[in-house]
Every structure is written in C-alpha cells, then in structure tokens.
Amino acid sequence: MPELPEVETIKLQLESKIRGLRITDIDALNKKSFVGEMGEVRGLRVLGVRRRAKITLIELEKGFWLAIHLKLTGQLIYREAKSEERRAKSENCDDLKEGLFAITKLPNKYTRVIISFDNGGKLFFNDLRMFGWMRVLRDLRELGEEKFGPEAIDEKSFSLEYFKNILAKSKKPIKLILMDQEKLAGVGNIYANEAIFSAGILPMRPSSTLSDEEVERLRSSILKILREAIKHQGTSDKDEAYRQISGEKGNFQNYLKVYGREGEKCQKCSGIIKRVALGGRGTFYCSSCQV
DNA sequence: TGATATGTTATCTT
DNA sequence: CAAGATAACATATC
Numbered sequence: 001m002p003e004l005p006e007v008e009t010i011k012l013q014l015e016s017k018i019r020g021l022r023i024t025d026i027d028a029l030n031k032k033s034f035v036g037e038m039g040e041v042r043g044l045r046v047l048g049v050r051r052r053a054k055i056t057l058i059e060l061e062k063g064f065w066l067a068i069h070l071k072l073t074g075q076l077i078y079r080e081a082k083s084e085e086r087r088a089k090s091e092n093c094d095d096l097k098e099g100l101f102a103i104t105k106l107p108n109k110y111t112r113v114i115i116s117f118d119n120g121g122k123l124f125f126n127d128l129r130m131f132g133w134m135r136v137l138r139d140l141r142e143l144g145e146e147k148f149g150p151e152a153i154d155e156k157s158f159s160l161e162y163f164k165n166i167l168a169k170s171k172k173p174i175k176l177i178l179m180d181q182e183k184l185a186g187v188g189n190i191y192a193n194e195a196i197f198s199a200g201i202l203p204m205r206p207s208s209t210l211s212d213e214e215v216e217r218l219r220s221s222i223l224k225i226l227r228e229a230i231k232h233q234g235t236s237d238k239d240e241a242y243r244q245i246s247g248e249k250g251n252f253q254n255y256l257k258v259y260g261r262e263g264e265k266c267q268k269c270s271g272i273i274k275r276v277a278l279g280g281r282g283t284f285y286c287s288s289c290q291v
Numbered sequence: 292t293g294a295t296a297t298g299t300t301a302t303c304t305t
Numbered sequence: 306c307a308a309g310a311t312a313a314c315a316t317a318t319c
Contacts, residue, residue, distance in 0.1 A: 001297055054298080072297040073316085129315045131298070172309070181299080188298070238296090238318095280311070282296075 002070040004186030005229035013245045015049035021117040033112035036136025053185035065137040073241040074132035081120025148185040167207040175203035195222040197258045258284040
C-alpha cells in the first residue's frame with residue numbers, strides 16, 4: 001500500500017519526468033476520482049512535485065496544485081509519447097497473464113484519470129477500488145495542513161521530545177498511534193509493523209507505557225525503516241498494487257521481517273511470527289522478542 | 292459464499 | 306465532550 005516511502009519514490013521519479021511540462025488535457029474516465037475543475041489547470045506548466053504524508057502534490061503555475069491520494073490501490077504511471085508505438089504492438093498480448101495490475105496496456109480497466117502533457121507524455125492514474133482521488137487545489141492551504149502531524153522521515157520535526165509527548169498522552173496501542181496521521185504523517189500498516197518489530201516492542205502495548213528508552217529506540221527504528229524502504233523504491237505487497245511510475249514493482253517486500261509473514265520464523269530469535277487484529281488491521285509480531 | 296485486505300473518514304459508543 | 310471503537314467505501318482473492 002502506498003505509504004510514505006512509496007509516495008516519496010513516486011514523487012522523486014515523477015518530478016524528473018514531468019517538471020517543466022505543460023498540461024494539455026485531463027480526461028477523468030471516472031468522475032468520482034477527480035475533484036475540481038479540469039479547465040482550471042489545463043494549459044498550466046508543472047513547477048515541481050512534492051509530498052505531504054501520503055499525498056503526492058504536483059505544483060502548477062498560478063498557485064494551483066494537483067493533490068493525489070492513492071489510498072489502497074492507486075497507481076501513477078507515466079508513459080512517454082514514443083511508448084505509444086510499443087503499446088500498439090502489444091495490443092494483442094494477453095493482459096491477464098500479467099496479473100491483476102497489468103500495465104502493459106494503458107489505459108486499462110482501472111484507469112480513472114489521464115493527464116496529457118505537451119511533450120506527448122501521459123500520466124495514468126489507475127485505481128482498482130476507487131478510494132483514491134485527484135483534486136485541484138487553488139491554494140496549498142486547501143490541503144488542510146493542520147490535519148497532519150510531523151513527517152515521520154524528518155528527524156527535526158519528528159523530534160524525540162514531541163514523540164515522548166504524544167505517546168504519554170494515550171492509552172491506545174502504540175501501533176495505532178504510529179498510524180494516526182494527525183500524530184505522525186506517512187506511516188501506514190506495513191511500516192508500523194516493521195518499525196515496532198525492529199524496536200522489539202509489542203504492537204498492542206498502550207503507548208503511555210513505553211519507557212523513555214523504548215520511545216527513543218522506536219523513533220530510531222521508524223526513521224531507519226522509512227529510509228531503507230525509500231532506498232529500495234517502496235514495497236509492492238502481495239496484491240502488487242503499488243508500482244513505480246515506470247510500472248515496475250518496488251523492492252522492499254524482499255526485506256520485510258514481519259508484515260505478511262504469519263507463521264514464519266522470526267529472523268531475530270527464531271520464534272514464530274503471529275498475527276492479530278488491531279483497529280481492524282493486520283498486525284504481525286514476534287511474541288518472543290517483542291516485549 | 293463469506294472472510295479478508297487496505298487508508299481515511301463518518302458515525303456510533305463509552 | 307472527548308477518546309476510542311467500528312462501519313463504510315469498492316472489488317478481487319482465497
């Protein structure tokens with residue numbers, strides 16, 4: 001699922017592709033996936049691409065922005081104009097054998113919005129479950145900055161002091177606090193599980209019961225795991241929804257220690273990875289080395 | 292067939 | 306009233 005590392009990967013790659021290009025057209029194949037007036041951004045040039053929490057932000061001229069939330073199954077795939085020929089040639093190939101999120105042929109069944117640029121390139125917003133959205137902002141303030149806590153990857157704003165403070169205030173399981181975007185922005189289910197494992201803490205521990213030493217260890221683990229995941233272009237989960245903008249999978253799934261590994265041996269202590277539900281979400285942990 | 296997966300938000304409950 | 310819990314959203318997979 002696209003969390004901070006996945007969106008960061010998309011941001012970096014997208015910026016190198018579309019910066020300086022002018023939007024020539026927007027085609028919202030699914031109305032619900034696009035919020036705002038398309039006419040307002042047509043003709044505007046892309047100044048840059050940024051990220052806040054799990055939201056991709058395309059900065060345009062005149063103070064306009066395109067904000068994109070991929071939610072569970074969203075993808076942003078960029079195709080150069082010349083790849084149109086390749087697509088035409090592969091028109092006959094069986095898309096299904098490539099799996100559910102096949103992107104050999106675009107647009108596909110799950111393409112919700114297509115943005116065309118003046119170099120002939122196209123950005124495809126695919127989203128199987130249609131929870132995601134693309135929204136026009138006339139001003140960045142419309143994003144609602146106050147809804148987000150500090151960026152989980154930024155050691156300055158995500159300070160130890162701040163972290164201790166918010167954890168002390170709640171009895172909720174520590175894992176749910178990590179995933180609460182108002183407290184910490186960017187961490188979702190995968191990296192919450194991984195960071196808590198790395199820190200050797202049980203995910204169901206009430207957050208106020210963590211010692212100072214544990215809080216410090218957990219903060220370091222979060223920063224470390226997110227950096228590692230970005231280095232490996234993010235995690236393409238079992239359902240393979242997340243893709244880099246080229247359509248390739250990420251690689252961090254090969255480094256996951258607990259997420260999706262129920263029943264497997266713990267890599268630290270050879271205990272068995274267990275699974276429970278916390279807040280209705282899959283929670284994976286080792287019951288012997290996480291305490 | 293029905294349980295499961297997921298991020299966010301709306302709504303219900305304590 | 307606020308914190309916490311749960312349902313809802315959509316759809317494919319097992």
